[in-house]
Amino acid sequence: MAKLPKPEELSKIDLKPPKTDWMDTPVEFKEDMYCWGAKGKNLKVVEFPNARDWSPKEEDWKLPENWKEIVMEAFGDRLSKYRSFKLFMDICVRCGACADKCHFFIGGGDPKNMPVLRAELMRSVYRKHFTTGGKIFGKTAGARELTLNVLKEWWYYYYQCTECRRCSVFCPYGIDTAEITMMGREFLNLLGLNIDWIAGPVANCYMKGNHLGLEPHTIKNSIEFFLDDIENITGIKIEPTFNRKGAEILFVTPSGDLFADPGTYTAMGYLMLFHELGLDYTWSTYASEGGNFGFFTSNEMGKRLNSKIYAEAKRLGVKWILGGECGHMWRVLHQYMDTWNGPADFLEVPKSPITGTVFENAKATKMVHIAEFTADLIKHGKLKLDPRRNDHLKVTFHDSCNTSRGMGILEEPRYIIKNVCKNFYEMPENTIREYTFCCGSGTGLNASENMALRMRGGLPRANAVKYVHDNHGVNMLANICAIDRATLKSAMEYWVPDVQVCGIHELVANALVMKGEKERTLDLRLEPLPGKAEKEGNE
Amino acid sequence: MSLKNLLEENKGKIIAKWFDAIIETYPSDTANFLKSQENRFANPVGATISQGINNLFDIIMNGSDNEEAYAFLDNIVRIRAIQDFTPSQAVSFMFFLKRIIREELRKAIQEKHIYEELFAFEAKIDVLASSAFDIYMKCREKLYEIKASELRRMTFRLLQRANLLSEVKGQDSDFKEGNDG
Ligand code: SF4
Numbered sequence: 001m002a003k004l005p006k007p008e009e010l011s012k013i014d015l016k017p018p019k020t021d022w023m024d025t026p027v028e029f030k031e032d033m034y035c036w037g038a039k040g041k042n043l044k045v046v047e048f049p050n051a052r053d054w055s056p057k058e059e060d061w062k063l064p065e066n067w068k069e070i071v072m073e074a075f076g077d078r079l080s081k082y083r084s085f086k087l088f089m090d091i092c093v094r095c096g097a098c099a100d101k102c103h104f105f106i107g108g109g110d111p112k113n114m115p116v117l118r119a120e121l122m123r124s125v126y127r128k129h130f131t132t133g134g135k136i137f138g139k140t141a142g143a144r145e146l147t148l149n150v151l152k153e154w155w156y157y158y159y160q161c162t163e164c165r166r167c168s169v170f171c172p173y174g175i176d177t178a179e180i181t182m183m184g185r186e187f188l189n190l191l192g193l194n195i196d197w198i199a200g201p202v203a204n205c206y207m208k209g210n211h212l213g214l215e216p217h218t219i220k221n222s223i224e225f226f227l228d229d230i231e232n233i234t235g236i237k238i239e240p241t242f243n244r245k246g247a248e249i250l251f252v253t254p255s256g257d258l259f260a261d262p263g264t265y266t267a268m269g270y271l272m273l274f275h276e277l278g279l280d281y282t283w284s285t286y287a288s289e290g291g292n293f294g295f296f297t298s299n300e301m302g303k304r305l306n307s308k309i310y311a312e313a314k315r316l317g318v319k320w321i322l323g324g325e326c327g328h329m330w331r332v333l334h335q336y337m338d339t340w341n342g343p344a345d346f347l348e349v350p351k352s353p354i355t356g357t358v359f360e361n362a363k364a365t366k367m368v369h370i371a372e373f374t375a376d377l378i379k380h381g382k383l384k385l386d387p388r389r390n391d392h393l394k395v396t397f398h399d400s401c402n403t404s405r406g407m408g409i410l411e412e413p414r415y416i417i418k419n420v421c422k423n424f425y426e427m428p429e430n431t432i433r434e435y436t437f438c439c440g441s442g443t444g445l446n447a448s449e450n451m452a453l454r455m456r457g458g459l460p461r462a463n464a465v466k467y468v469h470d471n472h473g474v475n476m477l478a479n480i481c482a483i484d485r486a487t488l489k490s491a492m493e494y495w496v497p498d499v500q501v502c503g504i505h506e507l508v509a510n511a512l513v514m515k516g517e518k519e520r521t522l523d524l525r526l527e528p529l530p531g532k533a534e535k536e537g538n539e
Numbered sequence: 540m541s542l543k544n545l546l547e548e549n550k551g552k553i554i555a556k557w558f559d560a561i562i563e564t565y566p567s568d569t570a571n572f573l574k575s576q577e578n579r580f581a582n583p584v585g586a587t588i589s590q591g592i593n594n595l596f597d598i599i600m601n602g603s604d605n606e607e608a609y610a611f612l613d614n615i616v617r618i619r620a621i622q623d624f625t626p627s628q629a630v631s632f633m634f635f636l637k638r639i640i641r642e643e644l645r646k647a648i649q650e651k652h653i654y655e656e657l658f659a660f661e662a663k664i665d666v667l668a669s670s671a672f673d674i675y676m677k678c679r680e681k682l683y684e685i686k687a688s689e690l691r692r693m694t695f696r697l698l699q700r701a702n703l704l705s706e707v708k709g710q711d712s713d714f715k716e717g718n719d720g
């Protein structure tokens with residue numbers, strides 16, 4: 001029989017990890033910590049280089065022979081093209097202010113997840129190849145050669161960063177590690193080194209307009225399913241339009257909400273709200289995706305996928321665009337769309353047909369976030385609301401990285417929630433608003449194969465949720481991001497199982513008193529409303 | 540003086556050492572952070588460990604019910620189960636306490652001949668250590684469950700649309716369950 005260690009022996013085992021310098025600690029691909037490599041067919045669709053099937057776990061990554069030249073050439077090119085990139089390479093003083101601000105480091109404890117080290121992975125190569133000091137003094141100047149191992153390390157850690165930008169809030173020099181990650185991914189993509197969770201949706205989006213590759217009839221079908229449920233709940237039959245020319249407003253939302261719970265309830269919420277307002281709007285089966293995983297790939301790919309939104313707005317001849325609850329979609333729309341594919345001078349400055357409010361903040365892009373739109377409706381008293389229908393919920397709000405840090409949507413969702421439900425509790429101050437913790441789902445997406453990584457990254461967020469759960473009985477985590485709705489659900493399942501996840505328009509639609517509706521007994525999840533349980537039970 | 544009194548008297552020192560021993564299972568940069576950041580929301584791992592072992596210590600010392608200990612064990616193990624540890628590394632922190640007590644109180648225990656009490660105390664630690672292992676297994680299973688239910692969530696609505704679910708009505712409820720989790 002194998003000799004088992006006695007407890008005393010076990011307690012004496014030295015568990016201290018070896019003390020080696022980070023540069024001398026080679027990257028180790030750990031189970032549940034990384035995503036699958038991009039499939040060749042998905043890269044081919046968008047004409048990306050080195051399209052082939054490969055596995056990050058294998059020794060051989062099937063790289064082109066001159067891979068190093070390719071990267072170094074692009075590195076030099078981007079340094080001269082983007083001043084901020086060059087600056088970020090040069091000015092970090094390694095003060096450490098950002099070091100403990102990354103959710104992956106906080107929850108997982110891997111030092112290479114400290115933003116300063118994540119950036120150093122690339123900066124060290126920069127020094128070696130682009131600075132005199134680095135060329136001469138090498139390692140003592142923090143410089144190192146770009147080797148295959150270093151490349152693998154880049155892949156492992158740049159596809160862990162969620163580009164959440166929390167670290168940048170704390171940097172006295174405004175260094176944005178997310179930008180360094182983006183650059184890292186851009187280089188990796190030149191070698192065909194993407195993850196399939198990005199490459200697949202990118203290919204689908206490019207061909208069919210949305211992440212899953214849903215075709216027009218399937219999209220229509222999905223929405224019709226919601227209509228049946230809505231009729232069940234309210235007795236009202238809604239008839240939305242698709243690809244309708246001449247509509248005043250084009251509505252674009254992340255496709256995730258069309259097929260995965262709990263996002264589906266948010267989509268039902270939109271339908272109910274727009275119907276009640278009698279909004280002159282249309283869905284599009286072409287611009288059928290607000291999300292943009294091209295943004296997680298390269299600048300160029302982000303731009304290509306984004307172009308369909310204006311193209312469709314033009315084709316349909318709408319006046320302006322309304323966008324659903326999403327995170328990174330808004331970062332793209334807010335900060336990139338105008339320069340990429342604008343100016344949208346064929347559109348008008350968005351004006352709410354219900355309140356007359358002109359959204360001056362959307363003057364350039366002509367696209368309004370639905371949280372702004374709905375908050376404005378409530379402010380003007382245009383909605384009849386019965387918040388008691390949400391009495392079974394104790395709600396807290398998760399600020400999504402992109403809407404909070406990226407574009408400052410902080411008050412509108414809170415204002416909406418407070419008007420549609422009575423029990424609202426904030427999480428601790430250093431975990432919300434611009435200090436918000438990312439949902440933690442690796443690379444911003446919800447792949448399943450990197451689940452341990454996702455749980456690590458989700459820990460700081462979940463820890464704050466647990467606090468309001470334990471202290472106030474919070475049972476619903478609201479947010480305005482489709483990826484959050486998918487990923488936080490899993491994070492909650494692991495860390496705080498009693499807490500459910502929802503979008504805010506689910507809460508709005510629950511509370512919305514609609515003209516001609518029957519007495520409601522069910523919420524949007526087809527569960528009994530508070531006080532209506534017995535009625536249901538008797539049936 | 541009984542072992543309990545000894546433990547009470549030396550509690551601060553023992554817990555500090557126990558905490559350090561656990562923290563040292565992390566890389567040194569990480570250990571520095573876990574030790575020095577005192578805000579529990581900025582440092583959930585350090586805070587959970589610190590709060591957890593304080594409570595565990597009291598529970599064992601006072602001979603309280605193991606049930607009570609379970610929640611604190613769960614909080615710590617749930618974290619270590621998804622970090623860079625092997626199963627034994629993830630749960631071995633309970634055994635650290637044995638070593639520390641023997642080191643710290645050796646002399647006093649020898650002088651006062653309270654081995655019986657010590658053995659009883661250590662037996663309680665052993666029980667909790669094996670519970671920790673059960674919790675570890677549950678956490679890992681949970682991880683795989685979440686993976687599966689995520690896939691189900693994504694496919695449920697699509698299958699429903701394609702009317703594929705009408706043929707597998709029996710599974711419909713399973714799907715739904717996965718949805719609502
Ligand atoms: S806070 Fe800024 S300057 Fe300081 S280490 Fe981080 S990136 Fe460098």
Ligand code: SF4
Pocket residue numbers: 101102103104113114115118160161162163164165166167168177178181438
């Ligand atoms: S995940 Fe967020 S906090 Fe961490 S390095 Fe990336 S941008 Fe910074």
